[in-house]
Amino acid sequence: MTTARTVDVGGEHPYTIAIGPGLAGDGTALARHVRGRHALLVSDSIVAPLYAGAVREALHAARPELAIGTFVLPAGEESKTLAHFGAAIDALATLGATRDACVFALGGGVVGDLAGFVAACWMRGVDCVQLPTTLLSMVDSSVGGKTAVDIPQGKNLVGAFHPPRAVFADTATLATLPPRELRAGLAEVIKYGAIRDARFFQWLEQERPALLAGDPDTLALAIAASCEHKAEIVERDPLEKGERALLNLGHTFGHAIETQQGYGGLGNDNLNHGEAVAVGMVLAARLSADLGMAPVADADRLESLLQAYALPTRIPAGLAADALLARMRLDKKNLAGRLRLVLWRGIGQAEVVPGVDEARVLAVLRAG
Structure with missing residues (x-):
């Protein structure tokens, strides 16, 4: 695996952004950020068929005892809603996720924003790891902890600040990104x-x-x-x-x-x-x-x-x-x-x- 570039984000809640190919398949690195026994993988209908299986397998290989749930949104900005936020919360409840659970956001900005907001709200805040798969989410939405959903009156009007535990920008996923x-x-x-x-x-x-x-x-x-x-x-x-x-x-x-x-x-x-x-x-x-x-x-x-x-x-x-x-x-x-x-x-x-x-x-x- 090519050595990843890293960017450190300091402050009260420091974390590292790793940038390089193959990072989404590094189960050992991903599992390092799961403190408990539950993980919810949030993705969308385009990204999940391409990468969700590999992420699950990598996590299970590193942590066989880990209970991993999956929540898949319809792709597109129109899915970043309170209704889908509620459905993702239901997925965490069904999983039995405890306060040491981790939410993995696998996708673009819509997935990252919604999954981060879900992590911010479940039991008043659980860990979130961002796995951005678009260039836009790698350079913007996955970094900084701004999470939100849209309402008809405007974008990102309902949300919270919730810094991730880590960001893994797997540049290999950009090969499948439409121009x-x-x-x-x-x-x-x-x-x-x-x-x-x-x-x-x-x-x-x-x-x-x-x-x-x-x-x-x-x-x-x-x-x-x-x-x-x-x-x-x-x-x-x-x-x-x-x-x-x-x-x-x-x-x-x-x-x-x-x-x-x-x-x-x-x-x-x-x-x-x-x-x-x-x-x-x-x-x-x-x-x-x-x-x-x-x-x-x-x-x-x-x-x-x-x-x-x-x-x-x-x-x-x-x-x-x-x-x-x-x-x-x-x-x-x-x-x-x-x-x-x-x-x-x-x-x-x-x-x-x-x-x-x-x-x-x-x-x-x-x-x-």
Whole structure:
């Protein structure tokens, strides 16, 4: 097995992110994080047939006495609901899971968010190990302990902070990732360059052919760099009371688009999360330029890079600006009823801006 790269996340609840091929089959490493006799493997209808059996076998080989339950969601954002959360809780109850149980989240961001929330709530909190299988979840949702489900009014409005015991980013799973999902993950990778690392942004411009081709070594470098950026921020601000909000560049706009169009992106024309974030980052950059905070040239450069990665940069047709603004008013970062957005001073220089004038936001939304 190739030696994995590791990124350590410090703070009150430290853990390690392991990055490399074959990690989901390392039963000894996985079982090391199961303190008791029960484990629930949460996955979805696409990922489970590919990898769940191997994970179960690896865990049983390392811990033959382990009682392992499996809960499989229908694939797609539309499954990240309170109803499926309740069904996963029922699966833990049926398993007889005790307070030293462990939940394994095998899949993309939907699985990671929901499984983490289940672990946060069962008996007021049990262990969770994240096994992300998409690029987007490897560089974003599996790291940092933000867990949640969606409701019709908005994304991730019901959830909890619950850091994992460990993250195993098995890069071999990216070989089965559809090109569209790979590109969606690359949107979140580009975000790290946009918010705090102009040199990384330039590297992403240079390495675009290798990344889009799915070159394993180049992807592993991008994942490690992204996780290092996120780990540094999460250590200092685990509960998103300040700096961590910078990780949401483009997300307030993007979440509004996702909610307004109806959650999807799997087998339909709706934007998926990474695509919506790509559009949102361009809107945030355009708004920053309109407010005199940043050069228009930097917004153009960001848009050009996203387009070069075959990501959307315009609001989908049929979404009214007024409706999107109404969705943005429900964003969790807002304070005292005023919009609080992540904007920038240019590439690598993001900041949180409170009290943004809604009229200026509406003008950007109408420009699309």
